[in-house]
Amino acid sequence: MRLRPSWVSGLNSEFFVETKKRVEVIDITAEVEKRAGSGNACLVFVPHATAALILNEFEPNIQEDYGEFFSRIAKGEWKHDRIDNNAEAHLLSALISPSVLVPVENKRLQLGTWQRIMLVELDGPRKRKVLVRMI
Amino acid sequence: MRLRPSWVSGLNSEFFVETKKRVEVIDITAEVEKRAGSGNACLVFVPHATAALILNEFEPNIQEDYGEFFSRIAKGEWKHDRIDNNAEAHLLSALISPSVLVPVENKRLQLGTWQRIMLVELDGPRKRKVLVRMI
Amino acid sequence: MRLRPSWVSGLNSEFFVETKKRVEVIDITAEVEKRAGSGNACLVFVPHATAALILNEFEPNIQEDYGEFFSRIAKGEWKHDRIDNNAEAHLLSALISPSVLVPVENKRLQLGTWQRIMLVELDGPRKRKVLVRMI
Numbered sequence: 006m007r008l009r010p011s012w013v014s015g016l017n018s019e020f021f022v023e024t025k026k027r028v029e030v031i032d033i034t035a036e037v038e039k040r041a042g043s044g045n046a047c048l049v050f051v052p053h054a055t056a057a058l059i060l061n062e063f064e065p066n067i068q069e070d071y072g073e074f075f076s077r078i079a080k081g082e083w084k085h086d087r088i089d090n091n092a093e094a095h096l097l098s099a100l101i102s103p104s105v106l107v108p109v110e111n112k113r114l115q116l117g118t119w120q121r122i123m124l125v126e127l128d129g130p131r132k133r134k135v136l137v138r139m140i
Numbered sequence: 141m142r143l144r145p146s147w148v149s150g151l152n153s154e155f156f157v158e159t160k161k162r163v164e165v166i167d168i169t170a171e172v173e174k175r176a177g178s179g180n181a182c183l184v185f186v187p188h189a190t191a192a193l194i195l196n197e198f199e200p201n202i203q204e205d206y207g208e209f210f211s212r213i214a215k216g217e218w219k220h221d222r223i224d225n226n227a228e229a230h231l232l233s234a235l236i237s238p239s240v241l242v243p244v245e246n247k248r249l250q251l252g253t254w255q256r257i258m259l260v261e262l263d264g265p266r267k268r269k270v271l272v273r274m275i
Numbered sequence: 276m277r278l279r280p281s282w283v284s285g286l287n288s289e290f291f292v293e294t295k296k297r298v299e300v301i302d303i304t305a306e307v308e309k310r311a312g313s314g315n316a317c318l319v320f321v322p323h324a325t326a327a328l329i330l331n332e333f334e335p336n337i338q339e340d341y342g343e344f345f346s347r348i349a350k351g352e353w354k355h356d357r358i359d360n361n362a363e364a365h366l367l368s369a370l371i372s373p374s375v376l377v378p379v380e381n382k383r384l385q386l387g388t389w390q391r392i393m394l395v396e397l398d399g400p401r402k403r404k405v406l407v408r409m410i
């Protein structure tokens with residue numbers, strides 16, 4: 006997994022994440038934090054339909070658990086697989102959500118001790134865009 | 141399914157969606173887009189406890205898959221059914237969420253190529269209100 | 276369950292909720308409403324990785340149903356339990372989300388008739404912090 010900053014323009018910013026596996030959970034907190042500016046909250050958003058964002062603990066054990074947990078929820082035979090073999094990825098990302106919204110104070114994310122912002126890749130490997138928007 | 145614009149007042153706006161089935165997924169992207177104004181993000185919100193909003197791909201196959209996927213997650217015998225026979229709809233809408241938040245630039249929603257905003261009816265047919273709020 | 280107001284500073288505010296059970300759903304709507312101020316939306320956020328927030332109906336039957344429903348989704352053998360016996364709580368709170376975002380008009384939350392804001396304790400009993408932020 007590599008992170009490449011793209012552009013920063015005033016309050017708006019985006020960066021890219023290259024994933025390596027079909028299902029993968031990647032900690033992107035540091036990339037979001039450096040883009041946090043003035044405002045009351047920071048919106049992090051993936052403009053994708055087979056990836057999602059979550060906010061929770063990140064360590065190697067639970068990192069693997071997330072993948073198994075999410076995969077289990079949507080396992081099945083789906084009609085969408087007739088046209089594109091990634092129905093599970095769509096159903097899961099629809100359920101999980103493509104955004105997280107974090108309170109901000111003095112340009113700093115008000116995250117709890119164990120909260121990390123993570124990108125959930127559900128149909129990788131792919132290059133994913135992450136938008137960071139102060140509001 | 142019919143969409144009827146209601147009122148537009150400055151940054152605030154709402155419209156109604158009439159659903160036809162018990163469980164149904166309806167693409168409301170066009171109705172939201174025409175209400176997007178100045179601001180950094182667009183909040184779409186349903187003031188209901190048995191409907192929800194998702195952001196993902198919309199095509200006839202996956203439209204049916206959503207319904208089956210969501211119904212499967214909450215299938216069961218629930219205490220709330222003693223007083224109102226719609227516990228599954230409440231549990232699902234609580235899990236899915238009544239809102240989506242989309243980044244906006246130059247009054248345009250920054251949606252990905254495959255992202256559509258959808259209302260998820262879980263206890264229809266009903267007339268549902270959708271609030272659109274720029275923030 | 277007791278609620279203790281903490282501090283209110285301009286648009287920013289927080290309060291604490293003391294939970295009594297391992298899994299528990301608590302209506303915090305009144306505490307959020309009194310902190311709603313000027314703005315277009317109200318962000319409610321828990322800075323925790325084993326608690327979450329939902330927006331839905333609250334009554335004694337469904338209150339119990341939520342607990343059973345959420346517990347059922349994440350039941351399993353997880354790697355994270357080797358280091359901390361609360362993997363289910365992490366997986367569920369990651370899926371449910373630590374925030375709700377409610378439209379506001381004239382300093383009043385635009386909640387639907389049956390919508391209540393609830394804290395979902397998944398690894399209690401604990402003292403939980405809730406942030407309320409106008410945006």
